[in-house]
Structure formats: structure tokens, C-alpha cells
Amino acid sequence: MTEDQKQHLERQLWRIANELRGKMGADEFRDYILGFIFFKYLSEKQQLHANHLLETEQIKDYHLVTDEGDIEAIKEDSLEKLGYFLRPEELFSSIAAKGNANKEEQSNFILDDLQAILNGVEQSTMGTDSEDDFNKLFEDLDLASTKLGRSPEARNTLIAKVLNHLDAIDFKLQEADSDVLGDAYEYLIGQFASGAGKKAGEFYTPQQVSKVLAKIVTLDKKRIKNAYDPTCGSGSLLLRIAKETEVGDFYGQELNRTTYNLARMNMILHDVHFSRFDIKQDDTLEDPQHLDERFEAGVANPPFSAHWKGKNNPLNETDDRFSQYGRLAPGTKADFAFVQHMIYQLADNGTMAVVLPHGVLFRGAAEAIIRQYIIKEQNFLDAVIGLPANLFFGTTIPACILVMKKCRVHENNILFIDASPHFEKIGNQNTLTNDQVQKIIDIYQQRQNIEKYAYVATMDEIAENDYNLNIPRYVNTFEEEEPVDIEVAAKELKELETDMLVTDKAIAGFCKELGIASPF
Secondary structure, eight states: OOHHHHHHHHHHHHHHHHHHHTTSOHHHHHHHHHHHHHHHHHHHHHHHHHHHHTTTSSOOOGGGOOOHHHHHHHHHHHHHHTSOOOOGGGSHHHHHHHHTSOTTTSOOOOHHHHHHHHHHHHHHTTTSTTHHHHTTTTTTOOTTOGGGOSSHHHHHHHHHHHHHHHHTSOOOTTSSOTHHHHHHHHHHHHHHHHHSGGGGGGTOOOHHHHHHHHHHHHTTOSEEEEEEETTOTTSHHHHHHHHHSEEEEEEEEESSHHHHHHHHHHHHHTTOOGGGEEEEESOTTTSOSOTTOOEEEEEEOOOTTOOOOGGGSTHHHHOTTTGGGSSOOOTTOOHHHHHHHHHHHEEEEEEEEEEEEGGGGTOOTHHHHHHHIIIIIIOOEEEEEEOOTTOSTTOOSOEEEEEEESSOSSTTEEEEEEOTTOOEEETTEEEOOHHHHHHHHHHHHHOOOBTTTEEEEEHHHHHHTTTOOOGGGTSOOOOOOOOOOHHHHHHHHHHHHHHHHHHHHHHHHHHHHHTOOOOO
């Protein structure tokens, strides 16, 4: 599929999404349209797989198979290869056709059938290796919600219309480049994020920021064993890593239930086999689900300055993730708690990159003690990258990226990059261009001093600054103002005064002609 065809697909999907826009908020109709697209994807994958198995049979189209023995054989193979199963009459195209049938010929009421099919996808996986990956995957598609319509008939009409529009689109899954649909899905998630306000930060990291993180943790690696995101949102950050290098397995954890479902859908829709990802739903700091694992690549965009139990949970004092640092991260600012968690799970040959608010660079008290321990005792901090303000949906504050390695090549210095003045404004949002992203990566690799952009600070300099990492302490971005010629300025002022006297005199004359009082 060409770039033009991909963009056409994105526009088609967005137009269909807008069928629901008038009914509910952006974050709500997002769940419906993405869920329906995912159901269509599962159906088309099932049909392609079944048709492949039927190549040597008399009936070669899965839609036409009625023999229960054949269907059972296809089910057994599908559960092993795909991780789920759909019967011929349960395929997206079948239910879409029924929903848009001529009312005089047959009933076109599909809500009950559709709900049963979605439940059936989940039930088909019970007792199999893919059960956890499909469990309650469609729970956010509430087909009885009055936001879709006040009556069942109204809801049925709307859903049937959306399904019909989607059914007309060929996802071209038979083509080798199956990530085209995945890219379109990512596009939709980004579009929803732009309209979701503050809630967008819960599930989406801007694509260009994701690209910076992914490139950094995969530099000079053709393959990595595994990738991890402890606050994975929709999974976009993890999937971005796969665009930079081959990834063995993906691991993630997400607190929000709806976003957790979206992450699993996103993985499957990007053709990541269910055996290659493990996404869990829970509080990463309080109930970590992958503590026995160590990861070669770690990325995260945690919620800025989130609240956590901290000292209110006595177990945190003895938790191996936090206990060695001398202090716990403040209860109202969990930023360093996420950093400590990621360090704990980072492999010795791994790299982690995490997006954080600028406050982590200079705040005092407990955070200063933790920061000093990471730099002085562990020597894990490899680079600090300052980002422009207003990059992230839901907040205008500038952020930074901390890059950490357990086995650093440049163990006697820390690189500072100030990319904050370099951005492109699109509408109300700032973004990084591809050239600006590449410049960050190039300077990170080259590790050189560049006036007003980058500085390699020695560990002695860091210590002299009392382990304060505020970027202006190391990268001087001060712009000297041009000198003012006093004589020229005085001459200009004198000329302005003369012009004002002439103007005042003219206005007084107009007032006299009009017979009104002059203001002078």
C-alpha cells in the first residue's frame, strides 16, 4: 500500500468515526469505533486463515462452510495460530450484511447477535494460552448505552450504519505490509488524543516523542530480547520500538482498565502474536506484575507528579525497588518512584528512557537524595534531554527525558541536550519535526558540546552543582541583546516628539471646526 493509499484509509476511518461524534465525548466514541475496527480485523484474519486451510477442499470460501466437522477443525487450528475463533456466521461482514438487510425480507436487528459474537470471541479462548490476552477485551463496547440512541431501534440503526461503512473498506490484510492498518489505528488514537484534552495523557504519547525514546533505547541494536513500559497506555510507545528494531517480547502494565483493553487490541492489530506480549492491568508501583523479569529496553511516559501511597504503605520502605535510596519519593510526586521501578527491572545490557516533568531535575528534599544516589552511587544516568513546552496533550508544561544505563560507556560524564527552543507549532500544539528528532539522536550518539544546544558535563561539575540537573546550569542558552546606540535613540525620540506636536495641532484644528473642545 502506498503512502497516499494509507492516508486515504486513515481519512476513511476518521470519517466513519465521526458518525458517532455527535452522540458522545471523544474518549467515549473512541472506544466504540476502535472496538469495531478491531472486530473487523479479527474477522478478516479469521477468514484469511480459514481460507488458507480450505485451499485443498472443495469449498474454499469460509463464508460457505456449514459442515460442523470442518468448522471444528478450523477452530482447533485457529486457537493455536490466532488465539481466538469466529464461526462463518459470526464474521464482521456477515453481521454487517444482516444489519443493513431489507427490513421487508428479514429482521435487521443485530444488537443481540453482535453482543453474543463479541462475548463469543472471549469465550472461545477460555482454557487456552491466549485466554488472558482476550479476557473482557470488548467490555467497553456497551451496545445498550443510551448515548448511542434512546431506543434499541435507534442504537441498532446507528451501529448498523457504522458497520456498513467499515465493511466497505478493504484492510488488505493479505498484503505483506500488514502494519498499514496498524499505522491507521495509531493515527486514529492520535486523533482521539487531540480531542480528549487532559484525559489524552492517560493513553497517548505524541508520535515524535515516542520516536526519540524508541531510537535511544535501540541504538546500534538489530534485535532486542524484550521491551517494557510500566505505564503503557495504548501500547503505542512499545510498538514504536518495533519500528526501530526487531523485538522478541513486549511487556507492559496499565492502571486504567479501558486503556489496558486498548493496548491489547493495539498489539494484536499490529500483528504481534499473543505469545509475544504480556500486558497486565494493575497499579505498577503498588502491584507490579513483572518483577521477576529484566528488560533490555525500557520506555515510559508516566503520569506527571502522580500521587502514590509512598510512606503510607509500610511495605514500600523494605521494597527492593526503593529501599536502597535512603528516602521514598514524595506521596504527591511519584516521578522518581517510576524511575526506581524501571531501574530495578532494567537488564545489565539495557537502556531506559523515561519522560518526566522538569521538577525531577532540581527539586529538593527526598527527590534530591534519590537523584544524588542514582548519579553518585549507581552512576546510571547517561543523559538529560530537555523538550519543548506544550508537546503533550492535556498539559502545556515542558518535559525532559532521562536516559539510564546500568553499564555506561561514558561513565565519567553526563550529556545535557536542550531541545526546548526547537519545535514546530501546529494549531495549538507544538511538535518536533523529523529533523529535530534526528538532531537529538545524532547529538546523543556523538556526545559533543554544541553552543546553546548540548554540553557534556563531568561528574565533578555535577557534584559542584550539588547534583542539581537543571539544564540551564550546563547548557547556556542566554541570548545577548544587541547594543543600543544612545545618540540614534535620542534622535528618534526627538523626531517622534516633533511629529506628535504636529499631530496634536492638526487634531485641535479639527475640533475647532467641529465646535467641540480640544483634548489639548
